[in-house]
Amino acid sequence: MAENKTKATAASAGDYVAAIADESRRRDCDRLMGLMAKASKHPAVMWGPAIxxxxxxxxxxxxxxxxxxxxxxxxxxxxxxxxxxxxxxxxASELLARLGKHKLGKGCLYISRLADIDLNVMAQLVSQAVEDKQA
Incomplete structure (x- = not known):
């Protein structure tokens, strides 16, 4: 069986975010990184070159x-x-209904910018997902 291509790396998540060219997107990703670290109770780690x-x-x-x-x-x-x-x-479906402007894909949630969503709801989505997966 093939090995998973997306693995944790030693690359810096902060460097990845700092390299985002669009200033508004960079700020959103920096805020999202802090929100997800706090809500998940885990530090940011790069998985492959872009996650x-x-x-x-x-x-x-x-x-x-x-x-x-x-x-x-x-x-x-x-x-x-x-x-x-x-x-x-x-x-998730109850929280997604309250999240704000987003799109759903195959296992993914897409947002254009953080101003379009409720950050408290996003934090709940993150913490519940992590709890569910580590139970």
Whole structure:
């Protein structure tokens, strides 16, 4: 079986965010990094070259093996900020209804900017997702 390409690295999450060219997006990602670290109770760690992750989620694979990815995370993409891992817990749909302007994709939440969402709701999404995955 192929190994997971997205792994925790020693790269600096702060350097990743500082290198974001758009000043507004850089500020949003810096604030989001602080919010997610506080809500998840885990430090920011780079997963691959472009995902700022928090915590570790281990999951079973075929043949008794185990995969691993960040419990929650985000990445600054071309059009939006992609937020990973926050939509699968049982209370997510109720919280998403109160979040504000966002789009949903396959396992991802997309926001254009932090001003479009309720940061308290985002913090709840993050903390509940991490709790759910580490239970």
């Amino acid at each position: 700022v992750g928090f915590g570790v989620h281990r999951y079973p694979l075929a043949g008794g093996k185990q995969g691993e990815i960040c419990a929650v995370g985000f990445s600054s993409r071309k059009g939006d900020i992609s937020i990973y891992g926050v939509t699968g817990h049982p209370q």
